[in-house]
Amino acid sequence: MLRYTLRRLASLVVSLVVASLVIFAVVEVAPGDPASFMLGINAAPETVAALRAELGLDQPKWQRYLDWVGGMLTGDFGTSYTYRAPVGEMIADRLWVSLPLALYALALSTLIAFPAGIYAAARRGRPGDLAVMGLTQLGVAVPNFWFAMMLVLLFAITLGWVGAGGFPGWEAGVWAGMKALTLPAISLALPQAAILARVMRSSLLDILGEDFIRTARAKGLSRGQALWRHGLRNALIPVLTILGLQFAFLLAGGIIIEQVFYLPGLGRLIFQAISARDLIVVESVVMLLVFAVILVNFLVDLAYAAVDPRLRRRA
Amino acid sequence: MTLLQIEGLNLSVGGAPILREVSLSIAAGEILAVTGESGSGKSLTALSVMGLLPGNASVAGAIRLEGRDLLGLSEREMCAVRGRDVGMVFQEPMTALNPVQSIGDQVAETILVHERAPRAEAMARARTMLDRVGLPAERFPLSRYPHELSGGQRQRVGIALAIALRPRLLIADEPTTALDVTTQAQILALLKELARDFGMGLMMITHDLAVVSDMADRIAVMRDGEVVETGETRRLFAAMRHPYTRALFEASGHRVTLPPRHVTGGTLLEVRGVSRDYPLPREGLFAPRRHHRAVNRVSLSIGRGERVGLVGESGCGKSTLTRAILGLEEVQEGDIRMEGAPVFTGHRPNPEVRRKMQVVFQDPYGSFNPRHRVARLVTEPFHLLDAPPRGAARNRAVAEALEAVGLSARDATKFIHEFSGGQRQRIAIARALIIRPELIVFDEAVSALDVSVRAQILDLIARLSGELSLSYLFISHDLTVVRRITERVLVMRAGEIVEEGETEKVFSQPRHPYTQELIAAAPRLPAPPSATETPDAAS
């Protein structure tokens, strides 16, 4: 198990290094000089040069890459070109909105998808299954941001149960914060839940066709007992993969949903940065998102080993 | 009193009739073998008893266990019967166990499903059962997982969980078909012993008449969903009243008349000191890569016109050796020469050598690209020729090859799914023959076939070897088949050739202990009751 963990950890580090190189390289080829962009076309060359030095833009490329990576490792994400504020602090503020939103949505999606998928698999071919499958078919076709707009139209504008958007901040209390994140989380979670439920169902059905389910039935387990005791744990392996991928989609999808609900999360930060050509902010936020995705995949790999004893021994 | 009484069982699945008026009975402590070729309905008879038929099946008749009709029971009542009164062992030990649950849990579950026993007690009883089936505690703790066990050991777990509650009836569906011959003998002995000790009725489903003759008290022969003959084992073999029983018996023990060797002299294939390693997954990130030696310094030679067999159990390295001979994989050590020319030259297979060899594989269903017509499939080896025949000459070559294997020239335009397993194997032989190779490698070429079809293919190979002066290497795990179709045999074990010699001599007086063990383990048919007439082998 330890060896397996170490191997995964090594592959996590390699992925991070390569990802950071790719991001850095892409941003490097960006046309235009941030310093002249910030100061406008009429700026004096000396002023631009001074700003370039201040921002470290006159350093060689490899030096700037090392500074960037080294800075991130010590929590220093550099200084925003436009806000002249530490990028780290800006990200930290926004993360307190984006991360809870993604986790909230992930929890909702799992809570909806697991029972729905198991239910559909257990009632294969019967009306209950067809109803769940029909709903999920619709669910995977709905763009989450449009679904969000429809939720706003119904619950905020027509019924007036919740505000149409904005975020009071966690200072206003956990309850108020969660309330503001509920509609966004639902609109993120439902389309994802539809996918997850389908995967859960088909994975379970695959497992139910396996020989060892027949063995379990021959022991005297009922169909339901066999599904519950032998099917679920085996079916979880492909489901975990999708769950890992979904977290990536929820984080990224959150960026769009934040636009619908005017939430001050990473999404708004990144779009403001793009329009201001504040590349250091874009670079760092993208790196952070990629880091989150790679980290989650690492955790999923560890979860595999917990579920599947075959992985524990072999490296 | 009869333990199990099946009366007039009719079964149809999705409207298609599968079983017709099947009647069988088993007494307590009795072993009944149900035998027949694929499609005879023997497995579905067993599943009918378990009540584990597919959802679209409909059953009529009666299945009485100690007088109680199982077909009349509700699903809930049936669950109480399964595992407690009737246990079942399945064919594939590799997939029949839950991979993510320990063996102790899986055996104990049978107990926990039926009895309100505390977990600790159930585990203790599981321990006893595992000991009983030959998995002692010191080497096989309850916490083991299936992937840590061999096929034979897994099958023992499968038996332990089926008999954990000492059911009165045990059904074993081809329990040894997926196992090696030495393991098979052990599992059969275990089942027989358990049936005696527990006074259990045992319903043994198998396609192998030889297995049946060794252990069953009574035999039921099935064909196309019907029981054609049933009776006490010795008497059934002696009388064989039904022609199908006789045909099946004849095909199982089918003797091939191998035509005399025409050409002699000259070595065709020469394998000298060949070794082949496979890398194992690294132990640690920077640990040196370790290797598994699949074939270890093997030497052999095949003379022109010679018919040589290679026997060994799974994992002995015979497939690796085959791939090396065919030039599909390069070897690490030693060399392989065909008429003096190396199979590999400078890390590339030598086309000059390749066109002298062809192969026939095991799986008649996987050997052909489903999207091509027979003519294209059969002419694939023409790729090896510098000037392959075209147009009329090509059509003629296809027709000749197909006719040589007993098919018709008209079959050239058909797709492969239009043929049966035996016919496909004929097409595979036609494909191997079409470029007139010097040597044909038969890689388990009859192992996937039913006995009657197998007999026909063996006859075909024998006939062709006479007509075309073929030399071949016949690779198989099945000793009886190798004995019939070869004149010299090599025995392989753990990557090495342990014995070599004239086929009859090796089989009648094996020298190496492993060969002796193999031959002793192979199930044998009783001597034929009378002079057998050979049924017409043409399909």
Next chain:
Amino acid sequence: MTGADRKLFLGGALTLLFVAAALLSFVWTPEDVTRMNIAGRLRPPSAANWLGTDHFGRDMLSMIMVGARTSLAVALLAVGIGIGIGVPLGLAAAARRGGWLDEIIMRANDLVFAFPSLVIAILITAVFGPSAVNAIVAIGIFNIPVFARLTRGAALSLWQREFVMAARVAGKSTARISAEHILPNVTNLLIVQGTIQFSLGILAEAGLSYVGLGAQPPTPSWGRMLADAQTMVSLAPHVALIPGLAIVFTVLGLNLMGDGLRDRLDPRLRVARA
């Protein structure tokens, strides 16, 4: 008609409807989408404007028709990139299983999966500016590993099959076997996955246009229409409802078609859906 046929029929009909609308828009739309009419803005559906008008008074039906062009073209080209690059990579990786090429391709695949298409799009637009072409590239890059993995997985098991062994014994080269025996036997799988990626591409394009990273005005696109509609939702719900439904029906049609095709071609096909 079996369930598979029903799905295929319904899905095919929906897809065809939107494809036809997109093609028709090249020669005819009910009204000119460049003509604004502020006086007639935000009108609900009526006999004159079947689907109403938007905040500039443009005919919604015409906008939807022209917008279908953008959505379908972006998604289709992105699938083309995925298949065009991913399939050869997958075939090559499978042909040299465990070799350095296989290793590099699979590692690169993992890496691309760490950048969700939206993140790729953000990077690209941040650097090169927003446009439909960049949206195609962003979605297309993400499609590459999907097809590469799928092809490799299917090809690996085909390479173990005896008919491929027979072709090797017949002396055929790896490339030739890949083209002659492997590719034809993975086509069904590719078609099914292709329709799924197509539908995902439409969703992704809509998302990118919505946040302004896709097709730029004045090119109409469904995502942009939704972005424009956001502030008008309370005044005229139809401006948000209609483009959304267009997306839902297109994606639904493609998914149904994919499911139906899978059931028809081979029920055992494994397709990734994420």
